[in-house]
Amino acid sequence: MASTTTLFVTGLTTGLFAGGASCAAVQGGLLASAVGRRATAWSSEAWERSGLFAPVGAFLGAKLASHTLLGAALGLVGAAIQPGPRARAVLLIASAVLMLLFALDMLGVRAVRRFVPRPPASWGRRVRRSAKSTAVTTPAVLGFLTVLIPCGVTLSVELIAVTAGSPLAGAAVMAGFVLGTGPLFAVLGFLLRSAARRWQGRLSIVTAVIVLAVALWTAGSGLRLGGWWPTPATAPAAAAAQPPQKTVTTTDGVQTITVQARTNSYAPTAITATAGVPTKLVVATDNTNGCVRSFVVPDEGVQEILPVTGKTPIDLGTPKPGTLNFTCGMGMYGGEITFQQPTGSRTTTPKETAR
Numbered sequence: 001m002a003s004t005t006t007l008f009v010t011g012l013t014t015g016l017f018a019g020g021a022s023c024a025a026v027q028g029g030l031l032a033s034a035v036g037r038r039a040t041a042w043s044s045e046a047w048e049r050s051g052l053f054a055p056v057g058a059f060l061g062a063k064l065a066s067h068t069l070l071g072a073a074l075g076l077v078g079a080a081i082q083p084g085p086r087a088r089a090v091l092l093i094a095s096a097v098l099m100l101l102f103a104l105d106m107l108g109v110r111a112v113r114r115f116v117p118r119p120p121a122s123w124g125r126r127v128r129r130s131a132k133s134t135a136v137t138t139p140a141v142l143g144f145l146t147v148l149i150p151c152g153v154t155l156s157v158e159l160i161a162v163t164a165g166s167p168l169a170g171a172a173v174m175a176g177f178v179l180g181t182g183p184l185f186a187v188l189g190f191l192l193r194s195a196a197r198r199w200q201g202r203l204s205i206v207t208a209v210i211v212l213a214v215a216l217w218t219a220g221s222g223l224r225l226g227g228w229w230p231t232p233a234t235a236p237a238a239a240a241a242q243p244p245q246k247t248v249t250t251t252d253g254v255q256t257i258t259v260q261a262r263t264n265s266y267a268p269t270a271i272t273a274t275a276g277v278p279t280k281l282v283v284a285t286d287n288t289n290g291c292v293r294s295f296v297v298p299d300e301g302v303q304e305i306l307p308v309t310g311k312t313p314i315d316l317g318t319p320k321p322g323t324l325n326f327t328c329g330m331g332m333y334g335g336e337i338t339f340q341q342p343t344g345s346r347t348t349t350p351k352e353t354a355r
Contacts, residue, residue: 023154059143060182063147064178085296085301086226099212288308320339
């Protein structure tokens, strides 16, 4: 099990490099509402005195609190329930479908409105009242309520919090994720602060387009995580560009395949090995962080949280001829192992067996 510090860093890097745009696309409307109304209601002098950190800081602080509490609860649940790779993949694809519905709704497509999930009526009234309010607490209330409208990347990090297996570790990964998304939200708040009314309509359209892009990205991640779609790095051109490495070795009749897990990739991503031989996969890390530390082999039901530095052995049994995909826990990075018949051997056909 990964340490609490490691999970915090994992959440932080994921939020910084992957979660910011996704969360801003889905949740930016709440921040826009709070910032825009305060800018309209307050005098220009009072608004300038409030500074950027008054509304945006309250929004992000409350968001940090709600997501940290959620992470602790998910870590507690994870001690008893551990979802497999395919279950996580289905959740990602479902979140992508929801995001698609949200985006089409924002673009004014009436046909999808009946299918867009809505929060409970009581929560909906609360959010609407909060969004219309010009009170000092409005950004904080809306920031806390963002936990009810997670983006696709947030769902992925929530699943990592479940696999953390303890309240403290689950809280750490969610807190790190929110802090990672903070810089982009701060920039968004600054832009909204200076031009909220003028750009409100255009921001809605831009936000919808971003949500559509993130939905496609999330759906692709889910398909790769489930092993239903090859990872991008397995293209022939990508494989040919990699320098030769001593990846496959055989000792005492056991075949060992070594894969290096780097912060933003695995190497190599296309491996050829021998079928019909007892095989062990070793995933090596060296000061590695990010989602690549959540290592998944969908067809084998394997999911491992890799150490920052070390070697993690995975028993693959005796593979049959075919292709075995591996990926990170969010379907962003991965590769494939192609198992081939030994040279000089041939597969016996059913007709030959009958003879």
